[in-house]
Amino acid sequence: MLKKKQLWHGLSLVFSILLCFCLTVSIALSTFSATIDTALGTRSSIVVSEDDGTLYSTFTPEADHLNSDGTGNSYGLIANAIELGRQISAEGSVLLKNDMATGLPLDAGTKITMLGIRSEVPLIGAGFGVSAKGPYIPFDEALSNNETDFQNEANWASTAMKGTYATMEDHKFEGGGFKVNPVMLDIYAELNKTIGHKVNGAITSGEISSDNAAFIPFDPQEPSLADIARVNSKYQDSFADYGDAAIVMVGRPGSEAADYLPGMVADGLEADEPLELTKNERDLIDLATENFETVIVIVNSTSAMEIEELEQNEDVDSILWIGFPGSYGFLGVSDIISGKVSPSAGLPDTYAVKNMSAPAMMNMGDFTFANADEITRVNSSKYLMEVEGIYVGYRYYETRYNDVVMGLGNADSTAGTYASTGNWNYDEEVAYPFGYGLSYTSFTQEIIGTPKRVQTAHEIAYDFEVKVTNTGDYAGKSIVQIYGQAPYIDGGLEKSAIQLLAFDKTQTLEAGESETLTIKVDLQDLASYDSAHVNADGTKGTYVLDAGEYYLSMGNGSHDALNNVLAAQGKTTANSKMDADGDASKVFNYTEETYDDVTFSITKNDVQVENNLNMADWNNYEGASEVINLSRSDWEGTYPITYDNLVAPASMLDDLNGKYYELETEDDTSEMVWDSDVTSHLFFQLSGAEFEDYRWEELLNQMSIEESMYLAAYGGPIFPSVPSIGFVEAYLLENCGNGMTVPLNASQDIAAPWTISDKDPNASWTPQVFASSPTVAASFNPDLFYDLGKFVGEEALFTGLAILWGPGLNTHRHAYNGRNCEYYSEDAILAGNISMEYAMGAATKGLIASPKHYAFNDQETNRKGVAPFMTEQRAREVELRGYQIAMESNKYDDIMGKDVGMMGLMTSFSKIGAVEIPASRGMMTDILKEEWGFHGYAVTDIFDDTDLYSASVYAGITAYDIRGASGFYDKTSLFSDNWFANQTDGIKLSVDMYEGDLKMQQALKESNHNTLWAFSQSNLMNRYNASTRVVPQMTWWRATSIATIVVTGGLMLGSIAMYVLCFKKTKEEEEVTND
Template sequence: MKEKRGSNLYAGLMNIFAVILVAAIMAYGIADSYRITLDGYLGTQSSVTINDGDETDLYDYLSDYETAEELVAAHMDLNERLEEEGAVLLKNENNALPLSSDGNIKVTLFGMHSDLTQFSGSIGATTATAQNVKMADAFNARGFEVNPDMVAFYQGLEDTYTPGRASSSAVSTEAVGATVNEVPQSEYAAAPADTYASYADAAIIVLGRDSGESCDYFPGETGIANPDEFDEGSNILGLSRDEKALVQYVKDQGCFEKIIVLLNTTSTMEIESLKDDPEIDSIMWIGNPGCYGFYGIADLMNAASGVSPSGSLVDTYAVNTANSPAAQNFGVYMWNNAADIDSSSSYALRAAWYLVENEGIYDGYKYYETRYYDSIVNPASGATSSVGSSISGGWDYENEVSYPFGYGLSYTTFSEEIVPEKSEIQIDGTSTITVRVTNTGDVAGKDNVQLYLALPYADGQVEKSAIQLVGYAKTGEAAEGEGYENVVYLQPGESEEVTITVERDYYASYDEAEGDGAYVLDAGTYYFAVGDGAHDALQNVMTAQGYLSEGNTAAVVSADLAEKQIIDETKEGAAISNQFTDSDINSLIPDTTTYLSRSDWAGTFPETVESLTATEEMITQLRNDTYTMAEGEDTSEFAFGTLGHSDGTRACELKGITDYDDPTFAKVIANMPLETIATQIAMEYSEMSSFTEMAAGNAACMDGPVGLLLTLGTSAKGIYAMDESDPNYNFSLNTFVSEPVVASTFSHKLAEEEGKLIGNDSIWTQTSWWFAPAMNLHRLPYNGRNNEYYSEDPVLTGYMASDTIIGAQSRGVVTTIKHFAFNNMETNREGVATFFDEQGARENELRGFQMAFEAGGSKEVMTSFNRVGCTFSSADEGLITGLLRGEWDFKGIVTTDMVKAPEYETWEESILAGTDIMLNTSPVNEDGKAWETCQAKYISGDARMTETVYESVHHVLYAFADSVWLNGMSEDTRVERLYPYWELIIISLIAVGAAGTAVSGGLWIFRSVKNKNGKKGA
């Protein structure tokens, strides 16, 4: 019996040690994948760069800030400035704002968003919670006295009435509704109403809709989780019953001198009732203000600060957001034969869903303004029909739009007129338009000048928007070399001239039927116009055309194009042709849908595309397993390195190289083993570890759109290493306003300054690549991730991203624009098959990206999770090979987003299409796993794959050669491996687990054999 107990003891110990061994090995794999992130969080290092002599001389990129204190101050100041110039004043009856008082301005805050504000998005786009300055605190610091009892009232309700948010639905078989969860009137019986009169200079009501990654809102009943919150026929973006009751409650108090509404949202809300309410004095959109933005809002509202609003809307504020053409197809649509496509219970192929975008080019203001134009100029087009109308009867612009794209008020007024003698128009080239701005009001201010273009259109021609933004400028920003800190206001009576450059490639129309596909400029008159938003500019054009009388003809200049121009090659000589034929659902399933045309608004208005059945050909593409690796082919012409061998070439020899054809790249690649490169392709997230062997250190990456998700000190290295005693140690760098607020500044300078500051952050933290800017379009306000994207307009998006890129890359960080392309909703973003027409795609979503590459020079792009047609975006040859690397001549890095499902995000098809990196953390490039062929032994037998992999490495090296990756490096630099304490602990556990398993297993076997022999002897 004693022997049996001993045997059981050893068996138990063996099992325990085996569990420790397996767990430790798994932990090591995960920790190794996130090594840089883990080191940054724990303040440890896994390698050290050693140089002899003064390291400063080895830094090509030096920070603009000598101390962390200066860097932190810049974060606070720029965040505040962005909010000041980005907030949009929508209503200001009787000059209710700014507020003034002999002493502090006494105000009472209302609404749960005044306490639980949405400062940013979520996940990669979140600000540092501990650094978020709450509204009451910021206002109290800037000349206000905020009613403390009302602040305490809302704080006591935080757990019960946390604002609702868009539903979490990254993978979903049905649309999920959301709640608002505003405080109901029943709770106000306990509100400190007796204090209101003491804080009655203004009541400030804050309303909002929270949003974030992997979340969406939905139009109609589907989008409302709690029907009791809303009146019948409402949308989730409309005011809930409790929000309406709150507004009425504030009005009923009768003691407040002013009632002001702030909109804390990046999803445009339905606020027509607030606009029309005579008791609401002011409405201001503030978006997501970031950590320090409320200081800017306080200054805007306080007359003593001298600050005036200068922001304009980046999206159309519709009366009913569910009535737009795009809203007819925004939801969960599953293939009838989804089970035949993917039989797995977990939807491993992410192939069950589709979305048809049949609005064509008519999204956002391009729909509302074009239909308005046709309702007056061409009513025979059906523009005034009831289809898509928010009220019974015919469609009328005044009943559809509360505030148009580009709209925004100031505390002063401006006149804008184009100066023809200083403008030069080349319709088939580059034009420069000079605009004279005069402050015609009584206070100083800044004016953002928006330039629009009306193209000639006739029935039978390619679709055209009646008006489109082509450029913008802002007063007070013309002086070269001046930083953003120097605020230059235009004084009353003063004038300033601004010049806007317009490029043909960013307004030409795309015609799929012109040859093999080409851009076209039809003959006729082209009207350039400025105005307070798209609607005002269009009315100026219509006045110049003789259709209206109230517009400003001095704000318009025109030029004629005698003959139609066909643009079938780029300025660099690359051929332009159709790349997305298979993304039109009609090419796969004929007559599935009709795309919206302004020639027949009623007959072509989009219908919901439901209940489709994928064909066998489509199923093959949806499964994304179309390539079989060759074996035994000759690949000797591609020179890679050999494991354990080097000729002494150092990665730092690439330092500062900007010529893609420089022979040094081949020299470096010849020292990189294919085995290491395969790992780099298949499992790269937070570092480029394959370069470490060549004394290059790690190329660290980091999210996000509101700043690097890193902290000073724990991430600072080299000459920017910090002592833990520094008061700015652990300052989080993710502090900025959301991208729509940046865009609403309409400021080239501020966008570039944000990029520069994030570039400085990258220098301090040795971050080589930044996963931003994000730049998908706001196809609809229901997309929960709109907080990460700039606007509904591609040109505003393109220039904002370009300016940010220029600023960031000037300081050495590689920008990774995302998500390329068509990530226009979060629900089922993983794999949803997105269908569209090529003209709509090129003139809207893709135009912004084109500008970011051509005007901004971004060195990297991240693809999207969704499919382009039936093909995973990273594997779509039309998108990556044909358009990006072909027409746009992009030579930088293409990376996937973080791999979620390797079964459909296949590496072979992606790399062959032009993708370079599969952003992944799990070792799935092993025998028997999803990407087992991503190993040297398989790649080396396939000539096409070997050549593609070689070029992929070339792309990566080219992008990083002139960046902070090689900051502090020289040919004498040594990189020595360190073992941080967390790694030693895991290694020790592996050793203990292995030794314990071996010893206890041996003893168990010994005891078992002994027991068995003993029994035989007995």
């Protein structure tokens, strides 16, 4: 039996273990309070300002999102979200094939059988990354019902979204009016209990491990016919009652942190590639065609699936591509199926017959430097050779087709042939071209007059007037796409034979109705980058326009536009290898008399262009083995080979090892002013101020260098306070692009009069509800892009966030990047214009959109630190051009009469060549700020490159994404923070480290200026005045944590006290006994 002394001795130790545990948990909770607050809907601190009548007047929600007393109207907000989501899918779903007689649209009351596991568990968002949250309207309900029960767990994207939602009566809609076979839906629901598909599905079976140990073959897990029969052997009997039409859904998930990999498909699927249809999917198609007169295939994928066999299958009446439609997009899909809306979208990517035919696929996946042991910096031993150059997506397929027709460069050789039976043949290699889409009606598009040339010293543009007439029977919208072809000189600069330059979309035109669109075509987007060009000042590299014939052509996609150009050049199917005759009337042709290396040599920001990405080109490194870039002068001889096991040359090792910046210690920094009390500006007083406002310098001078270093380090979601200028610590931004990812009842700005309370029936609604980026892109509707950005800005007001890490702006290098779901298109012009519209719309509500990932996130494999090598021409024309369009926002300079542009950015994990992008002054300052005139918040990706603090700040980064950090200067100290503890240059961060470095002190001020200016343009200014301060709040989890410490501590001390008492008593007893 335990003596009491033993007992208390033992208990004191037990309680001490528990006390340590409780203390650890408490510290963890405190350190990550921001993350916990978001997850639990609590607030550890609130920003408070005394109301002086100036608050919440700069940016306000739309009237129909407010009640009459100014409080928030969640019903109005959600209703409009549903309508917008519906519109995005109605305008962004692409009709690829259709027989109007036997296919779409379907009559009201049609009895439909849905086949495919995705009919029961459709993909509405990405598995990891840009998901769709909250209750969604399932496809079958959109087809057949008029309301959805948002309280039904079955309609939640995730059970983690459990919460408060309004009842079904509150969210009525007009559905398709169809009758849907419940037997098949029940079967698939039963099957999914085992399969476990989710509506936000991830590419879980295709993940990459850097050591190849975890390559897992992909399996879309489509049940077989036998699987269906095992659940209900008489399932086909139900076809009789629902036999008017079959809708077969096939899909592929998308997600961050995973790619599809060449050849990585599970055994037994009878598919060679992950995006190819499997046997089970084919069997479903056969089942449908054998049993139904009308067969519609819905492609529920943002990765280009290989669907040529569906195009060729005469029994498949219609193919409709929908991407990931978000929470409400199936209403729009239903509208198309019912004919309420005529489809009006165009594909944002080329759909190849075989995705492996893209030359980029020769260098996709996992590549490690052969001499990785010489590379000391973490995440720096992987590379990617992007030797396809500018020939990405349609730029490859259309250019090669052009050269086949023109007989150039052995384009019709067998090199790169995957689907052609003999030599390379476009029609055998491409199923559907970029920009292609069908409608229920027909349109004519006519260029009115001669496009007017607008030319200044550094601009050439053409203003097109295009008359669009609906010549069919259905009302509908029509996209006008204008492409361009610059003259190609054999052996000269690489050029795409056709390139999207501009686009617009009509309003809905009734049968017979016309609309004239005015479209500006900026030839800056057709200029070619010549990195070998010697500029007048001796530098190298600029944009040029060769002399010769230029063609600007309209078309239903890239291929149609190119055929029109070829027709204008006298080519026909009779005299060439054209696959269809073009329409020369859709082409405007003009001549540039002279070679022009002046017009676009100076940017809109009045800066001379020059090479800034020499480190991107592998061939520029001394000692590097040569790589051959694809050239149209010799398709066969230069078709990419796979560059495996390359040796990083000695001249590259310093770059790979992060040696980008050397700290100065002897500079005279006396000109730099810190801690100034000459002025006493407060941050809020610069609300809406221009970037060049003189007060910024004075404000920055008031700051201490310590405050400056903190602000340049911690870039969100929580920003550190800057007490010297009245900037308070607060949670100010979040992630995503298809909506804000914070529920209404977790607003970071609860003082806003429109804040939705916990008691609101829609309190748990999360605004991250819209379709994935490719679906948005496919609409080709600038007004819609703007409206989407504006609505997300509205969401930001309701969730109290000033900055959004999104949308995604990278281009699709190929179909296998798992993150293609977050990025718009293979075309930078389309992507850039979308982002521009989105950002400008968001800015009207004070939301700073920060597109990501700048730049070259071309695959998820090895995304952390991979070194992608490419020519500067490819870097600028294929990817950076999109960012340039968004950053310059020239269209809105004209509209608003002042220089405007995107005000935010997130960098990528990858390098550019051997240099980390955040540490690349070429990328972050020379191109981004100097050439494009970017001002604003430029943050790294999560926890990225924190070992390169000096180099990154000097390069032009304004802050780091350090998610979870809060309590700056106290709980979180920059100078002992683990994230910044291991600097590559070996120099520990300290407040006086830049005493002798003038450039760094200037860079810090530049960084702070950009961040603070971005905030001054945002909805953050709604809540700021001279009284703004942070007030800590007790949360239930913090109170619980404190209580556990008190209890366990008390028990430990109590046990010790009892032990002492017992010891004394025992001693006394022993003394008495001895006596």
